[in-house]
Amino acid sequence: MKTRKLKLIKKYIPIYVMILPGLIYLFFNNLMPLPGLVLAFKNYNARGGIFGSPWAGLQNFKYLFANDAWYITRNTILYNVAFIIVNTTLSVLVAIVLSEMTSKIKKLFQSAILLPYLLSMVIVSYLVYGFLSTDQGLLNKLLVSLGGESISWYAEGKYWPFILIFVNAWKGVGYSCIVYMSTILGFDRAYYEAAAIDGASKWQQIRFITLPLLKGTVVMMTMLAIGRIFYSDFGLFYQVPRNSGALYSMTSTIDTYVYRGLLEMADINMSAAAGFYQSIVGFILVLGSNLLVRRKDPDSALF
Amino acid sequence: MLESNSNKVFKIFSYVLMSVLSITAIMPMLLLLTSSFTDNTTLVMNGYSFFPEKWSMENYRYILNNSTLIFNAYGVSIVLTATGTIIGTAMTVLMGYGLSKKDLPGRKIISFILILTLLFNGGLVPTYLVYTNVLSVKNTFWGLLLPGLLMNGFNVILVKSYFVSSVPEEILEAAEIDGAGEFKKFYTIALPMAVPIIATIALFIGMGYWNDWNNGYVYISTKTDLYSIQNLLNRIQQNLQFIISNASTSGVGQAANDIPSEGVRMAISILGILPVLIVYPWMQRFFIKGITLGGVKG
Numbered sequence: 001m002k003t004r005k006l007k008l009i010k011k012y013i014p015i016y017v018m019i020l021p022g023l024i025y026l027f028f029n030n031l032m033p034l035p036g037l038v039l040a041f042k043n044y045n046a047r048g049g050i051f052g053s054p055w056a057g058l059q060n061f062k063y064l065f066a067n068d069a070w071y072i073t074r075n076t077i078l079y080n081v082a083f084i085i086v087n088t089t090l091s092v093l094v095a096i097v098l099s100e101m102t103s104k105i106k107k108l109f110q111s112a113i114l115l116p117y118l119l120s121m122v123i124v125s126y127l128v129y130g131f132l133s134t135d136q137g138l139l140n141k142l143l144v145s146l147g148g149e150s151i152s153w154y155a156e157g158k159y160w161p162f163i164l165i166f167v168n169a170w171k172g173v174g175y176s177c178i179v180y181m182s183t184i185l186g187f188d189r190a191y192y193e194a195a196a197i198d199g200a201s202k203w204q205q206i207r208f209i210t211l212p213l214l215k216g217t218v219v220m221m222t223m224l225a226i227g228r229i230f231y232s233d234f235g236l237f238y239q240v241p242r243n244s245g246a247l248y249s250m251t252s253t254i255d256t257y258v259y260r261g262l263l264e265m266a267d268i269n270m271s272a273a274a275g276f277y278q279s280i281v282g283f284i285l286v287l288g289s290n291l292l293v294r295r296k297d298p299d300s301a302l303f
Numbered sequence: 304m305l306e307s308n309s310n311k312v313f314k315i316f317s318y319v320l321m322s323v324l325s326i327t328a329i330m331p332m333l334l335l336l337t338s339s340f341t342d343n344t345t346l347v348m349n350g351y352s353f354f355p356e357k358w359s360m361e362n363y364r365y366i367l368n369n370s371t372l373i374f375n376a377y378g379v380s381i382v383l384t385a386t387g388t389i390i391g392t393a394m395t396v397l398m399g400y401g402l403s404k405k406d407l408p409g410r411k412i413i414s415f416i417l418i419l420t421l422l423f424n425g426g427l428v429p430t431y432l433v434y435t436n437v438l439s440v441k442n443t444f445w446g447l448l449l450p451g452l453l454m455n456g457f458n459v460i461l462v463k464s465y466f467v468s469s470v471p472e473e474i475l476e477a478a479e480i481d482g483a484g485e486f487k488k489f490y491t492i493a494l495p496m497a498v499p500i501i502a503t504i505a506l507f508i509g510m511g512y513w514n515d516w517n518n519g520y521v522y523i524s525t526k527t528d529l530y531s532i533q534n535l536l537n538r539i540q541q542n543l544q545f546i547i548s549n550a551s552t553s554g555v556g557q558a559a560n561d562i563p564s565e566g567v568r569m570a571i572s573i574l575g576i577l578p579v580l581i582v583y584p585w586m587q588r589f590f591i592k593g594i595t596l597g598g599v600k601g
Contacts, residue, residue, distance in 0.1 A: 009408050014485035015401045019413060022398030025454050028438065029430075030420035036429025050432060094324065097317040105318075111587060112325035115332070118579050120514030122537045126572045127331040130338060136350035136565070138334065170328065178591055202313040235517070242540065258427050263521065268428060275426030283423050 040276035044268045060273035068257060068270075069277070076253040079237075080229045082165050083172075084222060090173045092218060095180035096206055113174035121235030128167060128240050154242060157250035164251065167240055168233070176221075183217045184210060220293055227289030230282040234259065254278045332576070339363070339569040346566050362570035365563070373571060375528055376535040380513060380575075383447050383531055387512040391453045392505040396497065398454070399462025400489055403470075421456040431521065444529060446522030452511045458504050465500040466493060502589040513579065532575045539568055 009016075036050050043056040094113065098106055116124075131139045132153040140150035153159060191209050200208070232253035241251040252260075254274055261271030294301035338351050342359035349356060366373050401407065402414060424430070430450065440446040470493050478488050494501075519534030530538060563571070 005408055008406060012404065012407055012485065014489075015404055015407060016409075018397040018489070019401035022394045022454055022459065023413065023416070025394060026416060026420055026456075028433070029449070029451065029453070030424060031416070032433045032437065033425030033429035034423070036425050036432055039428060039432075049436065050429070094321070097320055100313070101317060101321075109321040109325050110591075111583075113321075113328045114587065114590070115583070116328050118510060118514075118583065119332075119576060120516060120533045122516045122533050122540070123335075123572050123575055125540070126536065126568065127335055130331065130334045130351040130569075133351070136346065138351045141350050141352075170331075173324075174328065201307060201309040203309060239516075239537070255427075262428055262431060272426075272428045275428050279423060279426050286422055 037272075037276050037279060039268070039272040042269070042272075044272070056269065060269045061277070064270060064273045064277070068252075069274070071249060072252050072254050072257045072274070075250070076232050076255075077229055079161070079164065079232065079253065080225070082161070083168050084225045086165055086169050087172055087176055088218060088222060088225075090169055091177040092180055092214065094173060094177040095184055096210055096214075098177070099181050099184040100202065100206075110174070113177075115174065116171045117175040119171070121233075121239040124167065124171065124235075125239040125242060128163070129242070132163070154244045155246045157247050160241060160247055160250045164236065164240065168236060171236075179221065180214065180217060183214060187213050216297065220297060223289045223293050227286040228282075230278055230285055231255065335569055335572055335576075339566060339573045341566055343564050343566045346564075359566075362564070362566040365567050366570055366574070372527065372530070372535065373532075373574075376530045376532045377574065379447075379529060380531040380533070383444075384509055384512040387448055387452060388505050388509040390448075391508040392501060394454045395458045395504050395508070396462055396494075396501055399459045400466055400493060400497075402459065402463045403466035417456045417459060434522065441522050442524060442526045442529070447515075447518050447529065447531065450518050450522065452508070452515060452518065458507065462497070462500055462504060465497060469500075470496045499589065499592055503592060506586050506589050510579075532571070536568070536571055536575060539563060539571075 039050055039053075040060055041055060041057065042050075042053045043059070044050075044053045048054070098110060101109075119127075129137070131137050134140060134150060134152045134154070137153070139153070144150050151159070153163070187210070191213075192205055195205050195209060232255045234253075234255040237251055237253045237256045238259065241247045244251075254277070258271045258275045258278070261267045261274065290301050334351055334353060337353050337355060338346060339362055340358050340360070341352070341355035342357035343361060345355050345357040345359075402410060402417070404410065425433075434446070434450055435441045438445070438449070440449055474492055475488050478492055483491070514533060515531070516533035516537040519529070519531050520537055523529045523534065
């Protein structure tokens with residue numbers, strides 16, 4: 001037994017050599033930062049470093065939960081819920097409509113809606129600025145020409161949930177509809193042919209064939225998204241509102257909070273506590289949602 | 304057979320819906336394009352418009368004439384994207400292939416580590432401290448290349464599944480009987496069969512590098528010659544905000560002069576999108592294929 005294993009190891013030496021670079025990278029990029037999580041319980045100073053700095057007990061968390069934890073958690077979760085609902089609905093709609101199309105223009109449509117997905121968030125924020133700039137923006141020009149007042153978009157938080165939900169859908173639907181589309185294209189055409197012979201209209205075919213068959217995929221994708229509900233697209237929430245202080249209460253998520261804590265306020269303790277909070281709750285949610293997915297359909301689970 | 308009325312309605316609905324969505328998707332980019340060709344005073348006076356009163360090439364002329372910074376940033380983006388894509392793709396494919404060997408001793412431990420990295424991360428602060436204090440990547444090219452973007456567990460799992468499902472073990476075994484070693488088997492048989500997944504992974508990694516501004520923002524603070532095009536755009540915007548929020552302080556006039564005008568910023572953005580647009584028609588196929596291959600995992 002043992003010699004057989006040794007022989008296998010020897011045979012596979014080239015394979016280990018192939019795996020090694022990736023493993024080394026994961027070690028530095030993903031594993032080495034993990035002990036740094038203790039920083040959440042410390043009072044960091046540069047001289048002491050991660051392990052030499054004095055312990056602070058739960059002080060950082062007390063402060064975090066007394067002040068900012070509530071609204072950054074609220075924003076992160078509510079935005080994610082809205083994103084899941086809006087993007088899933090639109091993606092399924094687009095996927096159904098596109099999969100029923102046969103003409104060549106279908107490809108053009110698909111290319112057009114996928115394009116925003118390829119842009120960086122910095123450029124997206126420039127695009128959004130073209131519409132929302134107070135003095136030069138297209139939207140205010142339009143409002144004024146219709147007899148309305150111009151709005152300082154970057155100073156008024158109440159509009160931002162709509163703006164961010166719109167931008168997120170604009171950027172993401174072209175991508176997320178692909179999964180649904182490939183699922184629909186995998187359905188047995190015989191169902192549709194039989195339905196058509198029985199005189200079912202396209203609407204009825206969608207209502208009684210496509211949607212019920214697609215339900216499993218929708219549930220699966222939604223559960224995976226719920227697993228990520230404690231994480232947010234940092235670029236979207238940092239770049240698109242142009243890091244405007246007046247909007248923080250409506251646009252800050254845990255990710256932007258951690259970021260600002262580290263790079264702008266140099267408040268490493270607070271940042272580390274918020275990061276720890278995200279890592280732990282996020283871990284539980286990802287693990288939980290994956291277990292649920294795995295129970296339903298092992299092939300769709302991440303692991 | 305005549306089409307029924309309700310099916311016609313569906314058809315019209317489909318085309319109207321997709322036309323509206325497609326126009327919505329493209330429109331902001333058109334606005335960016337027209338404003339980059341708008342005369343600067345016109346832009347300040349009349350604002351952004353699809354039909355500017357006065358067209359002009361001055362923004363692009365400005366970039367051509369006095370901006371070594373912009374050209375340099377372009378160069379950084381290209382070198383970074385090329386290096387990152389090659390190294391990252393190689394690492395991902397090699398590791399994915401290795402993990403596709405079912406009887407590999409130690410496979411369980413390696414897979415466990417891989418999944419752990421998907422589940423749990425140290426977050427920004429500990430990662431930042433490792434990269435700056437332990438690996439000293441701050442203000443070096445490594446700071447752009449290494450953190451986060453080079454390889455991730457999702458892609459490795461994607462490649463592994465591809466090898467397991469699409470490169471039959473029998474073919475590899477046949478080569479082994481012919482005397483091929485592990486390297487040769489990988490190189491001559493598995494690799495050519497995996498071209499679609501390799502192209503997809505390269506595309507994802509390349510896009511990640513080309514669009515990245517985050518690493519540059521966090522890890523490049525003093526060396527402006529290491530600014531990539533996205534990072535440059537981000538910095539311009541940050542400086543702008545800094546100037547606006549400190550408008551009363553003295554010396555601001557000078558700093559404001561160094562900031563490219565709105566039109567120039569739009570022109571730089573166009574330059575940032577251009578390479579993506581150029582490769583898009585060729586890449587879209589792999590892109591969609593990759594998402595489909597990954598299925599839900601994508």
